[in-house]
Amino acid sequence: MKIKFILFIFASIWLALLVRVFFLSVESNSYYERLSYNNTIKIEQIAPVRGEIVDINNRPIAINELGFKIQLAPHLGLERNSEIFEDEINRLIALLPNLDKEKMIKEYKKVDSYYNHNFIDIVDFVSYEHIMPIYSILSLRENLNIVSSPKRFYPYGEIGAHIIGYVGRANKDDIVDDELVKLIGYSGKSGIEKYYNEYLQGLAGNREIKVNAHNQEVEELSSQKPSEDTKLTLNIDIELQKYISSFFVNKAGAVIVMDVNGAILSASSFPEYDLNTFVTGISNEVWDKLSNSLDKPFTNKLIHGLYPPGSVIKTGLGLLYITSPEAGPNFNVHCTASMPLGSRVFRCWKKDGHGSTDIKKAIRESCDDYFYKGSLRLGIEKMSDGLMRYGLGKKTGVDLPNEFIGTVPSREWKRKKYNKPWYIGETVNTSIGQGDFLTTPMQIAQFTALMATGKLPKPYFAKMIGDEVVEPDLQDVLTENELKRLPTIQRAMYEVCNVPGGTARSYVNTKVKIAGKTGTAQVVGILQDIKERELEHEMEYYTRSHAWFSTYGPYDNPQYVVLAMVEHGGHGGAATGNIISGVYNKLLELGYIKEDEEAQEDKE
Template structure:
């Protein structure tokens, strides 16, 4: 019995040894092969070169400035190599005096560790002109590596800053969302640079090399090139953009020049700022100066600026009125004020407009007509119609984080404030005041609808690689609205061409245009004030925002031109000259035939 037990035990031991030998020699082969491979073969990812952004005439708006990144071998701070480390730093700062010794050491310390065997980035960018005289000397040094590292450059600086956007160093959140950004180190932060970032940054290449025990390259096994230099072509004419910037000196606001199909020829938010400031990281002093400015240069007012539309909204509301509960021939007797409950709603004209129909109400911007019309139509039909016309929702323009604004309604107020709706709020909404808020981009889209009966999606990019962006036009008007739209268009023509039109006296355009002015109050007027203070007599930041939105030529609409001047006062007076100059420039550049 003992012999059988010993033989059984002996068999079990040998079986265990055989199984272990089999596992080590056969089953673990793949694992140890991979381990061996990882120890001898190194995979290097190749950062792609970011694509350029050009205007419609192929003028460079965002390009890559040629330069180099400087790297240093790891493990040079050990006791054994510290003298060598200091020597390399001395040589670098001597040959390239612009380098900061302390910053180089700080960058090296951040990454250097016993486990890191890759060269360490110590200088992110040195220009081609600076490094070329000493390139051959540095390139011969074994511990220094110089590799191409283009830097984003914006030749037009601040021109079109809010639509072009900028790239800057990636943060942890950026890297978390995209591994390629960690390799590149930069990402698009705003504007087109951000919206089309995935396309512009391209795809990484991959280089597979065999290394020895000292991590030195022995052989290149494979090389897959990066997909790079992807170009984005814009609809924008940068020279027109530059011209418009020259018209908007020392003012805040927004200007949009858009084809009636939605293609944006120029779009500016003022004040602008130099995009190159942000590429390598902005200083705290500059950041504070810009971010604390009362003019808000960082705010993209085209899509993030929320303003009361004022009287510019009267064209759309007029169309809603005469296609719902108000006859096209209905008129009011404007005596400059309308009592309602405990309030008095005033018309802007001190003596009133007297007998006023729709065309006169739009032409001379009579508030009383729209007050009384809103009571007949009601906020439900008003808000539903305005939403259908594109307000209170995103336009779909290719810019990041577009705001939607507010078209007030009973449902909106109940949801936001849990309060009932009052008829006085309906009256306020009828002249684009109260809680009514829009962006300039929405108003440009809205104006294109009034001009052509089609609601376009605004778009800045003309071509992204081989993909050409096509116009996207939506039919949103009812059959009845289509029939009555010419009445609105005729009234908009009279705004700019009749002696009593609110814009006529301020225009010198060689193109026959149609449009609507607007004066959007930013402060309320007390009920016991008999005589309103004139805009130019008011403190600057209490003055109304000035709107002028237009299209032209009147008989063959091709372009929408919208100008909004913050605290500009009366729309025609503040913006008429700018609008005229833009149309004349469009004529000069042969955009309008």
């Protein structure tokens, strides 16, 4: 019995050994083959070159400047190699004196370890002109590696800064969201560069190479080029951008030039800043100056600037009035310059009043009293619902990142935000674009296009993404009755700019007939006991009203919307009339506006 047990144990041990030998020699073969392959074959990714951004006339506005990055072999930071490390750093400094020695050492030691066998980046960019005279010297040093590394460059500096955006060093969040960013090291941080980042950066290529035990390349087995044909063409005319910038020396605000179908020919937020300072890192001095400015140059006022719209919303509100059963097309008020409501008195801007006022006169002369009394008939809910249907209080959908939605006040909005009841005085305030009413310039440009054509366009900057043409996106948001009454509003907007008494009549000097609406949006309240309002130019600068003027033209054949908003500019027409006039005349000069034959005959 003992012998059988011993034989059983002996047989079991041999059987286990045979199974293990079979597993090691046969079953594990593929595993060890794969392990051996990974030790001898290396897949090296090739970073794509970022696509260029060009304007409507194919002028480059974001390109890649040719240059190189310098890499140092790993493990030189170890104590036994410290002399080699110091020698390589000093030789670089001798050849390129402008390099930062402390920064190079810091960047190297941050990445160097026993487990890292790849060359380490110590200099991100050296221009082609500086590297070529010493390229042969550097390439002979086995511890150095010189790699092509283009840098983003913006030929027009600060022109169009907020729409173009800039590329900066990738952070941890960028890398988590996109693995390719880890390879490239940079990503779009704002504007078009950020919105179209995935497209612009292209796709990585790769090289399959055989390496020896020292991780040195022995042979290239295969390669695939990166996908880099990622050109982005915008509707923007950079020369028009430059022209508009000349109006905003020591001023803050925004200007938008958009065709009535939504294609944006120019859009600027002021003050601007030089995009190139952000590519390699901005100095603390420049950062402090920009970030502490009361004019907020870092804010993209086109989509992030929230302002009371003032009287520019009277066109849409007027359309709601004349198409509602509560007011109707014949709604008329007698403006006496003030309207008592409870303990408050709501004043019209014209101290003597406007007298008998219909919808055309109310828009032409911007009669506040007309809109006060109309709001009491219509009510805040119908006002709010209508204005939101017209595109306010929601994103326009423009191809820029993180667009703000603004605020169209309502009972529900106030209850959700403040958990407080709505008061009738707030309805009256809303009717003239004040109170809690907030919009962006982009929303007002879209809103004006609706008033011009009866269709709500989605604003867009991209003309072509590669070979794909971006098509307009137009929405039908007006009712049949609103479309029927829209010509009344359009005629009133024409009279604003062209008829005596119009709020912009004295400030418009264009070679083409335009229509529009001015707005003066208060930034500080006026106390009830003040009878005579202080003149805008007599007020402290940052307490002056924001000046709006939103237009379309030609009046007989709407082609473009031109909007100007000057922060603390005072009266809408006075502060913006020269800008609006200059832009329309420039559009004619550049050939963008084509007047139809009927409009030409009217002019003659």
